Amino acid sequence: MTFRQRHLALPVAAAIVAGCLAPLAVLVAFSFYEVEDFELVPAFSFRAWGELAFSSTDWFLIGKAVLSGVATTVFTAILGYPVALALTRLAASGKGLAVIVLLTPLYTGEIVRIYAWRIVLGGEGLVNTLLQGVGLIDEPLKFLLFSPFTIALVLTYNNLPFMVLAIWVSAEMVDRRLIEAARDLGARPIDAFFRVIFPLTTPGLAAGSLTVFALSAGEMLTPSLLGGTSGSTAMALVDNLFGTAFDWPLASALALALLATLFLVASAMAGLLLRLKGARAVVGRV
Amino acid sequence: MGRIGLSVLIVAAGFLYLPLVVLAVFSFNDSALMAFPLSGFTLEWYRELAGNENFLRGFVTSFLIAQPVGILAMLFGLMASLALTAPGFRWRGLFAVLLLVPFLVPKSVLSIAQAMIMSRIGFERGATALILAQSLVALPFATALIAAVMVRLDPRLIEAARDLGASPWQAFLRVLLPQIRPALSGAYSVGVILSLADLTIAMFLAGRTQPLSLMVASEFRRELRPDLNAMQVVVLVLTAVLVGLSEAYRRRRLKKLAAEA
Numbered sequence: 425m426t427f428r429q430r431h432l433a434l435p436v437a438a439a440i441v442a443g444c445l446a447p448l449a450v451l452v453a454f455s456f457y458e459v460e461d462f463e464l465v466p467a468f469s470f471r472a473w474g475e476l477a478f479s480s481t482d483w484f485l486i487g488k489a490v491l492s493g494v495a496t497t498v499f500t501a502i503l504g505y506p507v508a509l510a511l512t513r514l515a516a517s518g519k520g521l522a523v524i525v526l527l528t529p530l531y532t533g534e535i536v537r538i539y540a541w542r543i544v545l546g547g548e549g550l551v552n553t554l555l556q557g558v559g560l561i562d563e564p565l566k567f568l569l570f571s572p573f574t575i576a577l578v579l580t581y582n583n584l585p586f587m588v589l590a591i592w593v594s595a596e597m598v599d600r601r602l603i604e605a606a607r608d609l610g611a612r613p614i615d616a617f618f619r620v621i622f623p624l625t626t627p628g629l630a631a632g633s634l635t636v637f638a639l640s641a642g643e644m645l646t647p648s649l650l651g652g653t654s655g656s657t658a659m660a661l662v663d664n665l666f667g668t669a670f671d672w673p674l675a676s677a678l679a680l681a682l683l684a685t686l687f688l689v690a691s692a693m694a695g696l697l698l699r700l701k702g703a704r705a706v707v708g709r710v
Numbered sequence: 711m712g713r714i715g716l717s718v719l720i721v722a723a724g725f726l727y728l729p730l731v732v733l734a735v736f737s738f739n740d741s742a743l744m745a746f747p748l749s750g751f752t753l754e755w756y757r758e759l760a761g762n763e764n765f766l767r768g769f770v771t772s773f774l775i776a777q778p779v780g781i782l783a784m785l786f787g788l789m790a791s792l793a794l795t796a797p798g799f800r801w802r803g804l805f806a807v808l809l810l811v812p813f814l815v816p817k818s819v820l821s822i823a824q825a826m827i828m829s830r831i832g833f834e835r836g837a838t839a840l841i842l843a844q845s846l847v848a849l850p851f852a853t854a855l856i857a858a859v860m861v862r863l864d865p866r867l868i869e870a871a872r873d874l875g876a877s878p879w880q881a882f883l884r885v886l887l888p889q890i891r892p893a894l895s896g897a898y899s900v901g902v903i904l905s906l907a908d909l910t911i912a913m914f915l916a917g918r919t920q921p922l923s924l925m926v927a928s929e930f931r932r933e934l935r936p937d938l939n940a941m942q943v944v945v946l947v948l949t950a951v952l953v954g955l956s957e958a959y960r961r962r963r964l965k966k967l968a969a970e971a
Contacts, residue, residue: 447820686816
């Protein structure tokens with residue numbers, strides 16, 4: 425067999441199989457193992473899965489992960505559309521700059537962003553001081569930090585650039601004349617958006633949604649460092665079972681259940697978005 | 711461009727940069743408390759930072775881990791892109807899906823699974839484990855950057871080189887490589903940046919290695935401190951310099967390529 429360019433796929437595929445698929449497969453095996461005297465013993469036991477099936481906490485946390493992923497997706501989409509559409513109107517030189525402006529906050533470390541938001545939202549932080557200074561509030565708003573609000577805000581912040589990029593790429597491909605035609609024929613801007621722009625950008629919305637959902641649903645750091653009492657996550661529990669409690673079978677089963685649930689929701693979401701009329705027209709054409 | 715569009719963009723940029731600006735402002739504020747109103751300008755926190763050996767060690771560790779991650783992400787991204795654009799590659803669809811796996815599986819799930827398999831087979835967690843795991847997470851991004859450039863190249867240039875007697879290796883070095891060099895430098899920076907930004911993978915795989923993000927996370931669970939602010943600003947500035955350099959390099963290459971064409 426002589427060497428061909430396509431054979432370069434082999435080392436890459438081997439790395440992904442060894443580094444991603446094998447660990448996930450081992451997770452499946454471990455979920456059937458047993459723990460005896462802090463020793464993981466190969467077995468074919470349904471103990472962990474049984475425990476998981478009847479644990480309301482575990483399913484509550486998995487539901488929470490889904491909810492957090494879906495909410496972040498919806499928030500970034502609502503905020504992302506106006507930004508992406510405004511970006512399409514920039515001159516070419518402005519667009520190059522816009523990419524840098526948009527991507528630079530992503531370069532900051534996970535911990536930097538979390539740390540910065542604590543300073544912005546704290547009792548004596550920027551937002552509270554400003555609002556008190558203007559006289560809108562007398563006492564600092566407590567819900568700003570260590571609450572579900574904080575988690576939603578910071579997850580939206582972390583993922584907004586991905587959504588904007590995806591919708592933007594899609595919006596750039598929409599034929600400007602279609603929008604002009606709609607407007608000339610008497611459509612209000614809002615109608616032009618929902619009847620022309622939105623359907624034609626659903627592929628970008630689908631790509632952005634998938635990205636944002638994948639990145640936010642499994643996130644454990646933001647909730648645990650900024651969510652206060654509401655910051656418990658399925659992955660933090662997995663971490664706890666893995667490290668402190670040394671219950672690897674249950675940790676594996678819970679991680680797999682989470683992964684499977686997220687996968688199902690993501691597929692349903694992508695399927696739903698791509699079934700919209702405009703998406704079919706765009707994707708069908710390519 | 712309308713006034714509405716412009717104000718949307720200004721508000722969006724304000725939102726994206728607000729936390730970073732506040733962070734920077736307090737690193738120069740003459741008070742140990744991070745509260746408004748500001749009390750005056752000082753470089754005290756930076757001076758304190760420069761004398762902090764832990765920080766310097768963490769910084770060197772993070773930097774030394776980020777370099778191989780950038781290089782591995784670039785090399786594997788290049789191989790993946792070459793395979794994706796190779797003629798007559800039957801498994802292209804499957805291979806593309808495989809490349810998405812490290813991106814679609816949440817980092818937390820992936821790292822915990824990797825930690826389990828490593829401790830089972832006796833592979834010690836530490837710098838090597840961290841480098842490999844971070845490179846894997848950077849791979850989809852690196853591949854996307856390189857492949858996006860490669861699919862737009864004119865395949866006739868390679869064919870012409872081959873017809874004129876160049877070996878595949880020569881054609882790659884003399885024709886393809888000069889055209890994709892900006893994308894390669896982009897892929898390298900993405901690897902470095904993702905490695906510097908990462909905390910999740912480090913939490914599970916760093917072992918006794920202490921990169922900066924892990925140090926900050928353990929310090930910051932207890933309290934907010936202005937010298938930590940100063941540290942974050944230093945990391946931010948260094949990352950920005952890195953991004954700026956690679957962007958400048960990319961632009962110079964592109965200009966040169968345009969001039970040659």
